[in-house]
Amino acid sequence: DVKVTQSSRYLVKRTGEKVFLECVQDMDHENMFWYRQDPGLGLRLIYFSYDVKMKEKGDIPEGYSVSREKKERFSLILESASTNQTSMYLCATGPTGNNQPQHFGDGTRLSIL
Amino acid sequence: DQQVKQNSPSLSVQEGRISILNCDYTNSMFDYFLxxxxxxxxGPTFLISISSIKDKNEDxxxxxxxxxxxxHLSLHIVPSQPGDSAVYFCAARRSDGGATNKLIFGTGTLLAVQP
Structure with a gap:
């Protein structure tokens, strides 16, 4: 079974703080993804990475950055947290190749006060 | 511009009956649906998928x-069980999305299966 581990299930931070969300996968997958889930909006892609040190913007990258220094680890960074970044953050991983599903971690519920 | 749409935010079904969840998409370049x-x-759990070369997949x-x-795609659950109560997301992949399998998700449908 694919295991995707997100470092925190719940996190509370203050406006203006720099926030790090960590994700680790154990399946040696090339691709890793960060989404946020908000009511009525579904899952929206923030950033993804297809290899170590490689990253591409998703649909809503503003206010976020990412880091992938090792294949198994993909970090999402909120440079200066704002209240509109309060959300559920989901990390996913998937292999390269056609018709392969992504597999998700359990999510981090982040609240920015 | 919502390319993958789930127009029903919620659905309530009796245990043992069929649940039908619907999803519409706008981009003809989508070739793989989940x-x-x-x-x-x-976190979301992968349930079932279908390639655009098929019209049905069963599990x-x-x-x-x-x-x-x-x-249009739909998910049928027969018979429905109370443990099926959850939010269901459909997702689609563009055929020109490269090997990363980048997905576009719908907004979700909350299924409630009543005992």
Whole structure:
């Protein structure tokens, strides 16, 4: 079974703080993804990475950055947290190749006060 | 611009009956479609998928139908069980999306199966 581990299930931070969300996968997958889930909006892609040190913007990258220094680890960074970044953050991983599903971690519920 | 649409935010079904969840898409470049199930406070779990070269895929109680001409897919759950109560997301992949399998998700449908 694919295991995707997100470092925190719940996190509370203050406006203006720099926030790090960590994700680790154990399946040696090339691709890793960060989404946020908000009511009525579904899952929206923030950033993804297809290899170590490689990253591409998703649909809503503003206010976020990412880091992938090792294949198994993909970090999402909120440079200066704002209240509109309060959300559920989901990390996913998937292999390269056609018709392969992504597999998700359990999510981090982040609240920015 | 919502390329993958789930127009029903919620659905209530009696235990033992069929649940039908619907999804519409607008981009004819989508070639691979998936359904995920999500319980509260957990991540989405992959349920079933279908390639655009097929019109049906079945896995136990779950069947996905694809109608390419209508740009419509549906998930059938028969028989429905209370443990199926969750939010269901459909997702689609663009054929020119490269090998990363980048997905576009719908907004989700909350299924409630009543005992």
């Amino acid at each position: 359904w995920y199930k999500k319980y509260p406070a957990e 136990g109680r779950f069947t996905v139908f694809l109608n390419k001409s209508a740009k």
